[in-house]
Amino acid sequence: MTRFKLLLIGSVLSLVIQAGAQTLQNPSFEQEGVGADQAESWERWGDWINRETEWTPVRDGSCMIGYHHWKIENSNSSGLYQDIENVTPGKEYTFKVYAMRDDPYNADECPPSSIELRLESTVDGQQVTVGSKVYKFNDISTTLSGTWTPLRVSAKPRNSTLRPVIIVEPCIEGKRGGTLKLDDAALISE
Numbered sequence: 001m002t003r004f005k006l007l008l009i010g011s012v013l014s015l016v017i018q019a020g021a022q023t024l025q026n027p028s029f030e031q032e033g034v035g036a037d038q039a040e041s042w043e044r045w046g047d048w049i050n051r052e053t054e055w056t057p058v059r060d061g062s063c064m065i066g067y068h069h070w071k072i073e074n075s076n077s078s079g080l081y082q083d084i085e086n087v088t089p090g091k092e093y094t095f096k097v098y099a100m101r102d103d104p105y106n107a108d109e110c111p112p113s114s115i116e117l118r119l120e121s122t123v124d125g126q127q128v129t130v131g132s133k134v135y136k137f138n139d140i141s142t143t144l145s146g147t148w149t150p151l152r153v154s155a156k157p158r159n160s161t162l163r164p165v166i167i168v169e170p171c172i173e174g175k176r177g178g179t180l181k182l183d184d185a186a187l188i189s190e
């Protein structure tokens with residue numbers, strides 16, 4: 001490869017990175033992050049919310065986020081978020097992601113408690129919730145149905161910062177079961 005071509009690729013990459021801060025990156029979780037089970041550009045916390053390369057069916061591409069509820073050993077939440085910069089204050093933004101569920105195998109297992117989609121702005125160094133929508137596990141269609149359920153939340157940012165967040169709360173106590181699949185996220189402005 002010529003030096004010119006390398007320079008050209010470098011310029012295109014830096015343009016993509018600069019543009020990237022203003023919109024959702026890696027929305028379909030296709031790009032691998034620090035490890036194969038992490039999605040590039042997404043921060044995560046908690047246990048067992050992983051980028052999956054072999055789970056099916058995918059909604060888009062070949063990867064998704066899988067929440068392994070049956071492996072969760074405490075009542076702490078797990079989640080993902082991404083910081084978006086240079087949004088327009090007062091303009092409405094919608095954060096959307098598609099979800100699918102697998103019910104627990106056994107009757108004595110409890111499913112995840114809830115999944116929240118939240119939009120936050122960073123105000124004086126603190127995260128402020130500007131929009132939130134909480135879904136119950138049963139609001140989401142099953143893998144057996146073959147359909148994905150769109151989850152969405154809309155809000156107007158307080159300033160130029162916006163953080164879309166996905167928060168999954170496990171069953172508080174008892175034997176946990178079931179899984180949650182997430183794919184094909186988007187941040188849309190009016």
Ligand SMILES: [Ca+2]
Nearest residue numbers: 028060061063
């Ligand atoms: Ca995908």
